[in-house]
Amino acid sequence: MRLGARIFKTGVAVTFALYAAMWLGFETPVYGALAAFFAVQPSVHKSLVLIWDQVQANIISAFLAIVFVLAFGHQPFVVGAVVLLIIAIHIKLKKESIIPLAVVTAIIIMGSPTNDFVNFAANRFVLIMIGVFSAFIVNMIFLPPKHENILYHKVTDANDQIIQWIRLILHHEVDYQTLKQDMKKIRDSVLKLENVFNLYKEERNYFRKSEYSRMRKVVLFRQMISSTKKAKDILKSLSKNDNVVNQLPDEMDQLLQLQLDYLTNYHERILLKYAGKVKPQSTEDFYDEVNEGKHQLINVFMTYHNDDQITTDDWVHFLPVIGLIIEYSEELEHLDRLVDGFFTYHTEDNEVKIREREMF
Numbered sequence: 001m002r003l004g005a006r007i008f009k010t011g012v013a014v015t016f017a018l019y020a021a022m023w024l025g026f027e028t029p030v031y032g033a034l035a036a037f038f039a040v041q042p043s044v045h046k047s048l049v050l051i052w053d054q055v056q057a058n059i060i061s062a063f064l065a066i067v068f069v070l071a072f073g074h075q076p077f078v079v080g081a082v083v084l085l086i087i088a089i090h091i092k093l094k095k096e097s098i099i100p101l102a103v104v105t106a107i108i109i110m111g112s113p114t115n116d117f118v119n120f121a122a123n124r125f126v127l128i129m130i131g132v133f134s135a136f137i138v139n140m141i142f143l144p145p146k147h148e149n150i151l152y153h154k155v156t157d158a159n160d161q162i163i164q165w166i167r168l169i170l171h172h173e174v175d176y177q178t179l180k181q182d183m184k185k186i187r188d189s190v191l192k193l194e195n196v197f198n199l200y201k202e203e204r205n206y207f208r209k210s211e212y213s214r215m216r217k218v219v220l221f222r223q224m225i226s227s228t229k230k231a232k233d234i235l236k237s238l239s240k241n242d243n244v245v246n247q248l249p250d251e252m253d254q255l256l257q258l259q260l261d262y263l264t265n266y267h268e269r270i271l272l273k274y275a276g277k278v279k280p281q282s283t284e285d286f287y288d289e290v291n292e293g294k295h296q297l298i299n300v301f302m303t304y305h306n307d308d309q310i311t312t313d314d315w316v317h318f319l320p321v322i323g324l325i326i327e328y329s330e331e332l333e334h335l336d337r338l339v340d341g342f343f344t345y346h347t348e349d350n351e352v353k354i355r356e357r358e359m360f
Contacts, residue, residue, distance in 0.1 A: 009138055010040045017134035026127055031108050035131025038101040041139055050098065051136050057098045058132065061086055061105035062125045069110055069117060079110050101132070147200035148217065154196055155224050156271055158189045162231045163264040169238045170257045172246060179239060190225075190232060197221055220274070220338050227267060227331040234260070234324045244318045256325075259297050262289050263329055270336050290329050297322060 017036035021029030039054055064082050072078045083103050090099045105128050109121045165182065168174040201218050238245060248256065272278040 010037060013037070013040050013131075013135040013138040016138055017131040020130050020134055021127055024130070026123070026130075028124075028127065031124055031127040032131035032134065034104060034108070035101065035128040036135040036138075037131075038104055039132045039135035041135075051132070053095055053098050054101055054132050055129070057090065057095065057102040058105045058125065058128055060089065061102045062109055062121060062128075065106045065109040066118065066121050069121075074110050079107060082106050082110065104128075147196060147203060148221075151193070151196050151200050151221055152271075152275065154189070154193045155221070155228060158186065158193055158228050159231065159267060159271065161186050161189065162228065162235050163267070166231070166235050166238065166260055166264060169235070169242065169245065170260055174242075176239070176242070183236070183239070186232060186235070190229060193225060193228070197225055216342055220335075220342060223331070223335045223338055224271070224274075227328070227335050230324065230328045230331050231264070231267065234321065234328055237321045237324055241318050241321060255297055259290075259325060263325070263332060266290060266332050266336075270332065270339055273336075274339050274342075290333070297325065 013036040014033045017032040018029045021032040026032070041050060064085060068078050068082050083106060086102050086106055087099055090096060090102060105125070108128065109124050161182065165174065165179055165186075169179075200221065203214070245253075245256075269278055
């Protein structure tokens with residue numbers, strides 16, 4: 001079992017909210033803890049953006065809860081009506097992410113009201129705000145997420161999976177039942193990768209110099225993900241056309257293996273270069289090999305496309321594989337130039353913060 005930074009932050013925020021509510025003398029501090037649980041965010045920037053939305057959502061929920069209880073009582077159907085109204089309002093405002101906290105606020109305030117309902121509601125509203133601000137404070141100062149490090153390791157993990165399967169298919173050693181199961185895992189990995197990238201892209205450095213460097217990294221990581229997705233497309237296409245791959249003429253089969261071996265090695269070396277494990281400019285030799293391989297692949301394909309061993313329909317289905325390989329090589333060349341440019345220009349700002357794999 002692995003516990004990530006967000007899990008620890010949630011625990012700390014709940015604890016902090018409980019202590020704060022107890023220190024201020026509230027009799028039911030658990031409501032503050034509940035609000036803190038819903039208010040913890042995955043990034044500092046997201047916490048900054050949502051804090052005002054969360055305050056507004058709680059004010060709206062508290063107002064509606066008080067008005068409806070005073071007007072109609074606190075029967076279950078009244079609570080349900082208020083919840084529906086809160087959800088509708090926040091959907092209209094396009095603030096779906098804070099609906100859970102808003103709904104919890106209304107339910108907490110409307111639950112078991114006393115004769116002095118206004119004071120009761122105000123007490124619970126303050127408790128909820130203690131939870132929200134506890135989560136905000138913890139989010140700002142405790143274990144800020146290292147999205148660059150997480151993103152890099154997720155990119156390399158996804159690449160390792162994809163490249164391993166590409167090589168197995170090309171060497172005709174693949175177990176397709178296992179591949180089918182892993183393809184779903186790979187799709188999930190790429191989706192998680194894009195989610196982490198979105199969080200990283202949303203981050204902000206409030207010093208212009210640092211923010212400029214971070215934005216260059218955003219461009220780099222976007223290209224890393226694009227290259228990974230292209231490799232995934234090649235794996236999917238090779239798997240789909242495995243019958244054609246197994247029937248390829250020897251010359252073309254060997255050339256396909258050779259070209260994809262070059263490209264996958266090239267891809268791995270670019271990522272190692274970004275992490276500082278390979279010297280900058282050290283992949284220049286790959287340019288000529290990759291470009292020559294592209295031309296050879298096209299020429300051999302044109303030579304064999306009328307071969308009687310493989311039907312025209314099979315060639316038509318296999319042609320996209322050739323196109324994807326060419327696109328993959330171009331994506332890698334672009335990524336390599338971006339990495340070289342990153343380390344060549346403005347070198348005093350370009351600190352790469354890749355550490356050993358963390359629990360995430």
